[in-house]
Amino acid sequence: MKRQSPNINQLHREQLVHIGQILREAREAAGLSQATMTDKTLIRLSLLDAIETADISQLPEPVYTRGLIRRYGDSLGLDGETLAIQYFTPATQTPSRSFWRLPVTPQLRPVHL
Numbered sequence: 001m002k003r004q005s006p007n008i009n010q011l012h013r014e015q016l017v018h019i020g021q022i023l024r025e026a027r028e029a030a031g032l033s034q035a036t037m038t039d040k041t042l043i044r045l046s047l048l049d050a051i052e053t054a055d056i057s058q059l060p061e062p063v064y065t066r067g068l069i070r071r072y073g074d075s076l077g078l079d080g081e082t083l084a085i086q087y088f089t090p091a092t093q094t095p096s097r098s099f100w101r102l103p104v105t106p107q108l109r110p111v112h113l
Contacts, residue, residue: 009056015087016054019069022083024052026076041075043068062087 027037034052038045047068050058059065066084073080 012062012087013054013056016051016056016059016065019083019087020052020054022078023069023072023076026073026078027052030076032076037072037075041071043072048072 027034032040034045034048037043037048041048046058047060049055051065051068051072056065059068066087069087070080070084073083
């Protein structure tokens with residue numbers, strides 16, 4: 001029986017909705033525009049907007065998005081590392097191969113006479 005895995009994109013979007021809301025509220029509370037934050041963080045306006053609106057189709061790979069979240073949070077005076085940790089990437093698990101099931105091949109060694 002095959003186990004159903006949750007949709008990774010949906011999981012990332014749900015996490016980003018919460019984080020984006022925190023960042024947007026902090027930016028608005030500070031009275032800053034997205035254009036001002038673009039100059040301050042050196043993050044493109046389209047990426048800042050995608051983070052705040054949780055538009056994962058406009059964002060790079062999750063590991064890079066975490067870096068953007070960290071930089072954005074730090075520039076707003078928040079703990080960017082804590083925000084970035086909340087946006088996690090589930091590890092892809094590769095099946096491990098048992099040592100005992102490896103094919104046995106003879107080792108060729110030079111013979112010195």
